[in-house]
Amino acid sequence: xxxxxxxxxxxxxxxxxxxxxxxxxxxxxxxxxxxxxxxxxxxxxxxxxxxxxxxxxxxxxxxxxxxxxxxxxxxxxxxxxxxxxxxxxxxxxxxxxxxxxxxxxxxxxxxxxxxxxxxxxxxxxx
Numbered sequence: 001x002x003x004x005x006x007x008x009x010x011x012x013x014x015x016x017x018x019x020x021x022x023x024x025x026x027x028x029x030x031x032x033x034x035x036x037x038x039x040x041x042x043x044x045x046x047x048x049x050x051x052x053x054x055x056x057x058x059x060x061x062x063x064x065x066x067x068x069x070x071x072x073x074x075x076x077x078x079x080x081x082x083x084x085x086x087x088x089x090x091x092x093x094x095x096x097x098x099x100x101x102x103x104x105x106x107x108x109x110x111x112x113x114x115x116x117x118x119x120x121x122x123x124x125x126x
Contacts, residue, residue, distance in 0.1 A: 001018045010120070011046065030068055044076065045072075045076045066096055082115075
């Protein structure tokens with residue numbers, strides 16, 4: 001299951017992924033996410049992804065997450081904060097970011113407050 005919210009004023013996309021996401025649901029999420037990016041195109045987009053409670057079900061779903069990361073950078077995302085619940089999930093999120101070429105845009109957090117602070121911090125500098 002996924003949920004996507006767009007804050008048009010601040011150019012922030014919030015994504016929550018829960019449970020096991022099958023390939024067809026991952027494809028629907030990818031399409032909706034790309035549409036959200038398109039609606040903010042030309043802006044300095046920031047993304048908060050909540051992976052707590054999320055399980056990647058297949059290599060196909062992992063590959064789709066890599067593709068989404070690469071698309072994000074191309075469409076104006078300047079920061080992505082990823083919330084995880086475990087060290088293992090943090091390692092996996094970091095690996096996916098490296099493989100998609102977006103490691104410099106992504107930071108992984110266990111604390112939501114810290115993630116949000118980093119995401120919107122240094123607005124003038126980024």
